[in-house]
Amino acid sequence: MSTPLTQGDVSAEIADERAAYAKRLADGGAARDHPDRAYAPYRSSVLRHPKRPLVAAGAAAGDPEAVELSGPVFGVTDVTALDHDLTRQHRAEPLGERIKVTGRVLDRAGRPVRGQLVEIWQANASGRYAHQRDDHPAPLDPNFTGVGRTLTGEDGSYEFVTIKPGAYPWRNHVNAWRPAHIHFSLFGPAFTQRLVTQMYFPGDPLFAYDPILQSVTDDSARQRLIAAYDHDLSTPEWSLGYRWDIVLDGPAATWIEEGR
Amino acid sequence: MSAEAPAPGPTPSQTVGPFFGYALPFPKGGDLAPAGHPDTITVHGWVYDGAGQPVPDALIEVWQPAPDGSRHGAPGSLRRDPVTGAVLGRDGPAFTGFGRIATDADGHYAIRTLPPGGVPYLSLIVFARGLLHHLHTRVYLGDAEGDPLLGSLAPERRATLVATPEGGRVHRFDVRLQYDGVHEETVFLAFD
Numbered sequence: 181m182s183t184p185l186t187q188g189d190v191s192a193e194i195a196d197e198r199a200a201y202a203k204r205l206a207d208g209g210a211a212r213d214h215p216d217r218a219y220a221p222y223r224s225s226v227l228r229h230p231k232r233p234l235v236a237a238g239a240a241a242g243d244p245e246a247v248e249l250s251g252p253v254f255g256v257t258d259v260t261a262l263d264h265d266l267t268r269q270h271r272a273e274p275l276g277e278r279i280k281v282t283g284r285v286l287d288r289a290g291r292p293v294r295g296q297l298v299e300i301w302q303a304n305a306s307g308r309y310a311h312q313r314d315d316h317p318a319p320l321d322p323n324f325t326g327v328g329r330t331l332t333g334e335d336g337s338y339e340f341v342t343i344k345p346g347a348y349p350w351r352n353h354v355n356a357w358r359p360a361h362i363h364f365s366l367f368g369p370a371f372t373q374r375l376v377t378q379m380y381f382p383g384d385p386l387f388a389y390d391p392i393l394q395s396v397t398d399d400s401a402r403q404r405l406i407a408a409y410d411h412d413l414s415t416p417e418w419s420l421g422y423r424w425d426i427v428l429d430g431p432a433a434t435w436i437e438e439g440r
Numbered sequence: 441m442s443a444e445a446p447a448p449g450p451t452p453s454q455t456v457g458p459f460f461g462y463a464l465p466f467p468k469g470g471d472l473a474p475a476g477h478p479d480t481i482t483v484h485g486w487v488y489d490g491a492g493q494p495v496p497d498a499l500i501e502v503w504q505p506a507p508d509g510s511r512h513g514a515p516g517s518l519r520r521d522p523v524t525g526a527v528l529g530r531d532g533p534a535f536t537g538f539g540r541i542a543t544d545a546d547g548h549y550a551i552r553t554l555p556p557g558g559v560p561y562l563s564l565i566v567f568a569r570g571l572l573h574h575l576h577t578r579v580y581l582g583d584a585e586g587d588p589l590l591g592s593l594a595p596e597r598r599a600t601l602v603a604t605p606e607g608g609r610v611h612r613f614d615v616r617l618q619y620d621g622v623h624e625e626t627v628f629l630a631f632d
């Protein structure tokens with residue numbers, strides 16, 4: 181058996197990755213909005229990322245008819261009225277700090293993404309998922325599942341009411357803890373715009389230690405994963421408010437059918 | 441909010457992690473075809489990592505045209521009961537074109553669908569713990585003569601995108617996230 185991986189080891193690798201990225205930028209390389217799939221400080225990535233370069237497809241590769249330039253649609257049948265309020269899905273209120281999370285979903289041209297499905301999942305206030313394989317010894321909350329969904333409005337807006345998730349330990353290395361986060365899943369009009377990501381809370385002291393957040397080596401891109409606390413969104417004597425806008429990457433749908 | 445504001449940078453991708461299982465998959469997520477439809481095909485296979493081990497916590501999404509070639513989809517993949525909030529399943533007639541399947545403890549997935557109209561392929565996205573950014577690929581079914589993507593690939597690479605017929609309208613399609621010393625890595629796609 182090899183010696184256990186420490187936070188010091190992982191932090192040193194994070195620093196190396198960051199330095200390598202800074203050098204790439206200094207050498208005239210393009211800024212990167214997304215993490216590299218190969219990011220060794222996140223150990224689960226080692227055997228699961230492709231090593232071959234991706235193959236260009238779609239319009240840029242001479243195939244403007246690619247199916248991925250269209251995408252699935254969702255509607256009111258896919259969502260119920262209470263799905264966006266994770267504090268009202270059980271008989272009683274969940275424990276924790278009640279929050280509202282709202283923002284707009286835009287495409288990379290800055291246009292609102294309308295009528296699309298937004299799904300979230302998260303740990304409870306103690307940092308425990310309602311998932312059988314989460315064996316972290318923190319309490320489950322019988323009044324909190326941690327799953328929500330909604331459709332974006334005409335202006336691309338979404339809103340969830342939930343509780344602030346707790347940090348939780350994981351086994352990437354000894355003493356690995358994830359900063360508090362909410363998992364988000366988003367669709368745009370094209371399958372190429374699909375995004376699964378995580379929203380973080382401002383000022384979390386765990387940011388520097390977390391290889392998943394730090395896998396986004398570009399400072400300004402990483403900053404875009406952190407919601408803003410917005411006092412005007414806070415409801416007196418009820419909840420705190422966070423704003424987080426989401427911008428979908430990838431070419432937008434080119435395939436439009438009459439009536440849609 | 442002004443129209444002149446520069447386009448903001450894209451939100452970075454993050455891994456789906458290990459705990460999506462109670463949130464994203466939904467009952468009958470892989471059953472795009474109406475129950476008992478005589479044209480139903482099955483596409484199934486395993487997802488493997490670079491050690492050749494099956495991946496039991498991957499999520500696969502599929503998107504495809506309807507049999508008539510239309511690409512507008514239909515709502516109702518996750519159709520829910522407004523009274524209880526439970527998933528009702530698809531309504532039957534509407535072809536939503538979208539499916540979502542978590543791999544099982546053996547790393548296996550299965551899709552039951554109708555043949556796509558106008559193109560010889562299904563579009564897949566693979567998500568998993570360990571994948572910081574999802575992967576696009578395609579399942580080619582049968583004759584794909586003249587397909588621009590397949591035509592651009594060397595034979596051993598092309599072969600990773602073509603499903604193997606198993607008879608009885610069943611097609612096998614394995615996803616290899618990484619070369620394991622024996623099997624070629626699946627071709628994954630970039631759209632830009």
Ligand SMILES: [Fe+3]
Pocket residue numbers: 358361363457459
């Ligand atoms: Fe998580």
